[in-house]
Amino acid sequence: MAVPLIFKTIEESGISTWIRDSPSFFAYWFILSFHALGMGLLVGASVVIDLRILGVARDLPLAPLKGLYGIMWAGFWIQVASGSLLLVAYPTKAFTNPDFYIKLTLIGLAVGAMHKLNKRVFSDSSLSESGMMMKGRALAVWSLVFWTGAVTAGRLLAYTYNYLKYDYRG
Amino acid sequence: MNLAHVHLLLNHWPIIGTFIGLGLFLVSLAANVDDLKQVSLGLFSLIALSAIPTYMSGNGAQEAIKESPGVSMAMIETHQGAALLAVIFMEITGAVSLIALWRFSRTVKNPRLSRPARLNLSAVLALAVVTSGLMAIAGNTGGNIRHPEILSGQEETSIAGAAGAALIASIHHFVIDSSMWVWPILEDLHFIGLILLLGTVGVVNLRILGFFKQLPLAPLHRFIAWGIAGFAVNVITGLLFYLGMPDFYIMNVVFQLKLFTIMLAGAILMLFYCTGAFRALGQLGPGEDAPRFAKFIAASSIVLWIAVIILGRYIPFGEVT
Numbered sequence: 078m079a080v081p082l083i084f085k086t087i088e089e090s091g092i093s094t095w096i097r098d099s100p101s102f103f104a105y106w107f108i109l110s111f112h113a114l115g116m117g118l119l120v121g122a123s124v125v126i127d128l129r130i131l132g133v134a135r136d137l138p139l140a141p142l143k144g145l146y147g148i149m150w151a152g153f154w155i156q157v158a159s160g161s162l163l164l165v166a167y168p169t170k171a172f173t174n175p176d177f178y179i180k181l182t183l184i185g186l187a188v189g190a191m192h193k194l195n196k197r198v199f200s201d202s203s204l205s206e207s208g209m210m211m212k213g214r215a216l217a218v219w220s221l222v223f224w225t226g227a228v229t230a231g232r233l234l235a236y237t238y239n240y241l242k243y244d245y246r247g
Numbered sequence: 248m249n250l251a252h253v254h255l256l257l258n259h260w261p262i263i264g265t266f267i268g269l270g271l272f273l274v275s276l277a278a279n280v281d282d283l284k285q286v287s288l289g290l291f292s293l294i295a296l297s298a299i300p301t302y303m304s305g306n307g308a309q310e311a312i313k314e315s316p317g318v319s320m321a322m323i324e325t326h327q328g329a330a331l332l333a334v335i336f337m338e339i340t341g342a343v344s345l346i347a348l349w350r351f352s353r354t355v356k357n358p359r360l361s362r363p364a365r366l367n368l369s370a371v372l373a374l375a376v377v378t379s380g381l382m383a384i385a386g387n388t389g390g391n392i393r394h395p396e397i398l399s400g401q402e403e404t405s406i407a408g409a410a411g412a413a414l415i416a417s418i419h420h421f422v423i424d425s426s427m428w429v430w431p432i433l434e435d436l437h438f439i440g441l442i443l444l445l446g447t448v449g450v451v452n453l454r455i456l457g458f459f460k461q462l463p464l465a466p467l468h469r470f471i472a473w474g475i476a477g478f479a480v481n482v483i484t485g486l487l488f489y490l491g492m493p494d495f496y497i498m499n500v501v502f503q504l505k506l507f508t509i510m511l512a513g514a515i516l517m518l519f520y521c522t523g524a525f526r527a528l529g530q531l532g533p534g535e536d537a538p539r540f541a542k543f544i545a546a547s548s549i550v551l552w553i554a555v556i557i558l559g560r561y562i563p564f565g566e567v568t
Contacts, residue, residue: 102564110560116438117556121446125470133473136466138533144459145450225439232435236427 084168085243096166105166112159116231118152120224123191127217130198130210139206143199149191169243176237180230187223190216250307250497257301258389261337262382264294269375276368284368285351288344289517291375295341296513299482300506302334303489306497317395326388328411331490333381338486340374342479347371349472352525381407415490422491430491437484441559443477445552446470455528455537455545464531501565505558512551519544 087093096104122145128134129142164171171177198204198213240246268290275283305327312318347367384407390397422429447470454462489496496502519525519541528541537545 106561106564110557113438113441113560114553114556117442117445118449120442121449124442124446125450128470128473134466134469137462137469141459141461148449148453224442228438228442229435232438233431235434236431 080169080173080240080243080246082243084172087165087168088243090165093165093168096162108159108162108166111155112163115152115155115159116228118148119156120152120228122146122149122152123187123220123224126191126194127220130194130213130217132210139209140199143195146191146195146199153188167241169240169246170238171234173240173246174234174238176230176233180227180234183223183227183230187220187227190220190223194220249311250304251311254301254304254308257297257304258386261294261298261301261333262386264290264297265337265375265379265382268294269379272372272375276372281351285348285520288348288351288371289520291344291371292341292348293514293517295337295344296510298334298337299486300510302330303493303497303506305330306493310497312393318392322388322392324412325405325408326385326392327408328413328415329381329388329405329408330385330411331415332407332411333378333385334486336374336378336381338482340371340378342475343367343370343374345475346472348520349475352468352520352529384408418487418490422487430488433484433487437481437488440477440480440484441556444474444481445556447474447477448552449549452545452549455531455541456549457536457542460535461533463533464537465529468529495566496562498567499562499565501558501561505555505562508551508555508558512548512555515544515547515551 088097095101096108099105101107126142126145126149129137129139194213194216197216198209201209201212204212268287271283271290272287274280275287309323309327313320313323350364350367384405388405388408422433450459451464451467451471453459454464454467524538524540524544528537531537
């Protein structure tokens, strides 16, 4: 597979080299730890919403959980920012790995399911609690499935890449 | 201070603590005092936490003394095996105790249902008895390493020690050599455990701090069971990582800090459940404000768990080369 030359240009840029090779406390591992924290917020908030829709903590009023979407989106933007920086550090590593595209697709599907859940269930004030649970059930299940897949695909990126850098490709 | 010091500092507590916990628990059951039951259960959970760094510091102590004259590797391996079995049973005891504690903390309208089932408490009792026995063996075999004066002639052998040593070898083989996919799958499970823990503990703590105020606390607290499950997954997968590559972790300062932070978070949580601070919270209805002490606990819990996640991600940064 031909790897676009632009990846080499990015890898040779100052910021890319700094993130990758700097011994600084605030370089690669700092960004990676925020990527883990952002995941915890994004997926953790989604999972709590999904579990409640599926009947965990049934006595808990469902409508106020809409507030968790704020945490979810905060986590999402942390992921976009930290993920972009990781891409700047290792573009060849990510874009030459099919698993990376699987991960992005699953994240898109999971976020889409959560967004739909918000629009169809939480924003429809005519629904009763049991109505919300019934209407949201399928979306909650799909969201859990997609999130599990996205986290798994993301975790496996560290073990499935073909080339670490442009210059190391076969 | 090296890890041999740390091991000596820690290693008497889980053994003595288990005996004291068992005694206390027996008294609480005989006298049927709920407060005392909760204290014993909290004690078991705390010992289960502290047993983890105690076991791990043993690898460091081994490094420090293995070259010394009169120290037998066979005795160290016997002790390590017995210690691992004691840790495994202590973790199970701690987990079952935590479930019982969580049941105590539920404030269901029917008071009969808000207490742990008899089966749950019987399980804790049986496990604590077995763990006490294993702790005694771990203590004895450990004492033999540095106190040859208490030995009668030949080196003593221990069935538990030998079984545990074989278990350590087979776990190491499973994690490292059996398949290249075991480690990534364990990592994946460790991340899923993280999500369950942060999501559920986070939402409960945020509510105590005053966010999402329309949510009543008692039903929200149901989610903590999922957090405990996530934490259990992470203790198991974490121990497997450690048994796979003990040398990678034990001298790593970031890893040591992470463990210390988990201990701190656990201790604060136990304090919260056992001081009655939680019981006042159980009544917290929609729109009501939590007491200041509870807010302090909730804020420290959030900060500490986030620190645990960040430190965990930094472990490779702290690798000793």
